[in-house]
Amino acid sequence: MSPTFERRALLDELAHKGVRLTAQRRAVIEVIQEARDHLDAGSLLELARKREPNIDRATVYRTIELLKKLRLIDELDLMHLQGEKHYYEVKTKRDHVHLACFCCGRIEEFSSPLFERLKAEIAREAGFEIRVTRLEVGGACRACAAGAKSHEREDVKTATALSQ
Amino acid sequence: MSPTFERRALLDELAHKGVRLTAQRRAVIEVIQEARDHLDAGSLLELARKREPNIDRATVYRTIELLKKLRLIDELDLMHLQGEKHYYEVKTKRDHVHLACFCCGRIEEFSSPLFERLKAEIAREAGFEIRVTRLEVGGACRACAAGAKSHEREDVKTATALSQ
DNA sequence: CCGTAGTCGCGACTCAGTCGCAAATAATGA
């Protein structure tokens, strides 16, 4: 599925749902879709301004809100690795886990049939009608875990120095 | 496991790790442990003040930070149902899912061997050393899902009216 | 009971996100 196709699909879907397509919304949507990594509202604004120079912060937030409500994007916290911002990504067919490395800050994605089974179990056993799921895992990625083998003390000094 | 036992265990653990036990920290810790539901920093402050009237906001935040770093509590977002606050709970042996109902606002907990298997799979296949996990699910609880059977249209008006 | 490293309270600050309102505009139908 090419980015161009995705973009049209999303814009068409919005039009079809009766959403007014303004230049500002188009800019934000295109930026989200073409993004290679997870963007927060700030970077979203910055990038959208390259297309629509006068777009305002409030409009970006309002568009994010709209896309969330239409379930076209997911909101992530990414374990609050860098402050309290939120990050956004276009909703994919299959939910995935976000692995956040406290050490190097990289975000990895991981998906598994087990996750799907767990969701099905929740829906069945708790009678819960799932609309969104957010599974975030924090720790050390393969590279960082390998490198940190030596200094693994558990006292306060070490704990205080760690990011979480 | 009685609350009293838990409280002593946690305070002892802190002392053992070389953490200075001040009256303020004791107050915050006791409040977290005796809490029946998930508390945000604000309510934590309010409740801690009943024990230690002059405790400051900053101290509560610093204590939360400390307990997080020592991995004695978990931080939750609860799908940001009511603003951007964070909620806290004493870390339990077994991780559990938090089900947040967008409709009535209730939080349900759910734990399952499948979740444990999923975590094991992540650790094994991604080589990720898991320190914390946070699985939050948003949607409609059994009661709300049953009640909402009638008005299930999918257009913008409805979507905009929904909380997410 | 002293000394001191660690902690606290305070007040000012940051920063993400929200809101109300007047001006601008996308979509509709004549």
Add this chain to the structure above:
DNA sequence: TCATTATTTGCGACTGAGTCGCGACTACGG
């Protein structure tokens, strides 16, 4: 094509969670 109108936008002021620096205070090992 253009007038109408309900929506959306930009702006600026605001909110509310969380952070920080600093001088005063204090837990705890000696």
